[in-house]
Amino acid sequence: MTTMDTAPTGGRPKSRGSKRAWLFLSPLLILNGLVVLGPALATVYYAFTDWSGLGPATFIGFDNFTRAFADPAVxxxxxxxxxxxxxxxSIPTAMGLLGAYLLSQVKRFQVLFRALYFIPYVVASVVNAAVWKMLLSPTSGIGHAMGIDHAWLGDPDTSLLSVNFVVDWHWWGFLAVVYLAAMQGVDPELYDAAKMDGANRWQQFTSVTLPGIRPTVVFLSLMTVIWTLKAFDYIFIMTGGGPAGSSEVVSTLMYKQAFNEYEAGYAAALGLTMTVIIGFVLAGYQYLKRKGWEE
Incomplete structure (x- = not known):
């Protein structure tokens, strides 16, 4: 092998390799900028305009935000x-922690149970929502078969809770699998030490398991907050935000304002407000992380 075949050392070859890497990444970065950054900047602009979604937009300053602040629907x-x-x-987190802990005690068929836990999460939300909409039907659903003819999705008192039940069912298995993976990383010697000190199962869970998986719990709690603010698909498919706005959330309200009422500028203002709220949540998470709260 000659010196020409060996990897060169020094600053210039490394710089050349870095430029080559950026060259290969540039198409993806440009596409990402067009798809993500472009619409994001457009949303910021249209949030300060009166725009129907078609044609020119009229700049109106903070009027959309003032309206949103006083809007009862918001x-x-x-x-x-x-x-x-x-x-x-609360509910999926508690079920996920309990399911993961019980599953960690299972020695046989654990992979099978993990797969069963995970199935509701990997099924498309449109399919899940459509199936549960039929199951909750007052004329042909589970309740009707049991003699309970209640319109769970059509009653303002139960519509939001019913959709949330479906989402919890869809979500908790994913949490259980993730928590189980985190629990398997806890040092077994800590459990042995706890047993020697006379700790029961509950004390082992609170004193060993939870502290051992705290980073995972904190991260998933952060994602839960973000996904709560972005809740849309199940609500839109199952109730459309109704009846009478009883299951309306900000995301579905934004959709209606933009595509039903043709007030895209107002919808952009609502979306920008939710983005700012999520930004504060992320900033709080980073602050707590620097303080070592998740360690």
Whole structure:
């Protein structure tokens, strides 16, 4: 092998390789900029305009945000987002932790159970929502077969809770599998030490398991907050935000304002507001992470 075949050393070859890497990445970066950055910047602009979605837009300053601040429909949608967060953040997390802990005690067929847990998550949300919409039907669903003819999705008192039940069912298996993977990384010697100290199963779970998987719990809690603010698909498919706005969240309200009411500028303002809220959530997470809260 000659010196020409050997990898050169020094600054210039490394710089040349870096430029070549950026050259190969540039098409993807340009495409990402057009698909993501372009619409994002356009949303910021249109949030300050009166725009129907077609034709020219008229700059109106902060009028859209002032309107949103006083809009009862926005208040109700935000309140439904809060309810959604409480339910979506607590029930699937508790079920996921419990399911993962029970599954960690299983020695045989664990892979099978993990697959069964994961199936609802990998099925398309459109399919899940359509199937559960039929199952919750007052004329042909599970309730009707049991003699309970209640319109779960058509009753304002139960519509949001019913959709949330379906989303919790879809989501908790994913959490269980992720939590199980984190639990398997906890040092077994810690459990042995806890047993020697007389700790029971619950004490082992709270004193060893939870601290050992805290980074995973914190990260998934952050994602839960973000996904709560972005909740759309199941609600839109199963209830459309109804009846009478009883299951309306900000995302479905934005859709209606943009495509039903032709107030795309107002919808952009709502979307920008939710983006700012998510930004504050991410900033809080980074602050707590720097403080070592998840360690």
């Amino acid at each position: 208040h109700d949608a935000l309140w439904h987002n809060v309810i959604w967060f409480v339910l979506f953040g």
